[in-house]
Amino acid sequence: MYFDLDGTLCTYDESFESLFRRAVSPHGTPTDAAYEAYVERLLTALDRCEPDPYRRGFETVTEEIDLDATPAALAANYCDIEVDATVVTADAKRVLDTVAATNPTGIITNGDGEQQRAKLEFHGLDDRVDEVLVSNSHGVRKPDRELFELAKARLDADEFVYVGDSYDEDIVGVREAGFRTVYVDGGSVAAEDAAAADGIVSSVGELLDDDSLPAALEGPFASQA
Structure with missing residues (x-):
């Protein structure tokens, strides 16, 4: 994931x-x-x-x-x-920890490699995931399918899910590479306007308690005992 x-x-x-x-x-x-x-x-x-x-x-x-x-x-x-100036909520960290407890987990982000990794290190996110792919480090940006195919090669899994807030880059683009998707829309997009997404939440923290996610996506986000 x-x-x-x-x-x-x-x-x-x-x-x-x-x-x-x-x-x-x-x-x-x-x-x-x-x-x-x-x-x-x-x-x-x-x-x-x-x-x-x-x-x-x-x-x-x-x-x-x-x-x-x-x-x-x-x-x-x-x-x-x-x-x-960056903010990472306790809920966002809890989502990563919960998913990583049972799934290979990574981050795919557009941006400068050094700057994006500085944000991850500042908030301790780099220690919570197995892989980090930053566009400028690989010479290709989302929504280019090449970056998502590279991500699939980096983690050993039968199925892949991607969670992102950019509809064009994170949802439409990644589905072409065979990912299932969760769209973080900030509470501003009607479900019918985000039809390509498999699930929609207003913030990443809702992934742990949102009953609207399809059953196929609920398992990876289930709280661990």
Whole structure:
């Protein structure tokens, strides 16, 4: 059984724009244009699985505004701030522990390998799973089937389930690789609008007590005595 990271196991207590401004403000005045340029370049780097995506994003920022710090230093500061802003609930950890007690368990996440693994280590999630696959470390991103096929090869199981919060990347894409799916929709999507998912919950913590999951998915999430 695999889980997504951002938006599924991990959330944020601050907006990304606020994190950006906190990283930049000690070195100059952040602007809306600088933030927009940063986001565009960062997302492009992540989509292309380029190395050092945050540094590349901040290189664009230093072209927009005068700052007394290098792109590498700004990126390192931002990444630390972002990790500190992550939130993993006790329920999310309990889900991982419960599933891992009886099933091979892993995490598949898009993003920069170093940054995503820093989040896992910060919250002790890396010790709770058997495998971690980060898109940029493998040169392919969800919903590309290649990443999910690689995940299947990493864990010994007859059937695979994936839990994620992005309908296109985590549900539609992974079903093509033969996974069953649980969609974490944040309570905002009607069941009929998420027809490709085998189960729907509003938060990952509901996996341990949600009676609406199909019988085929209930077993892996059953509480252990």
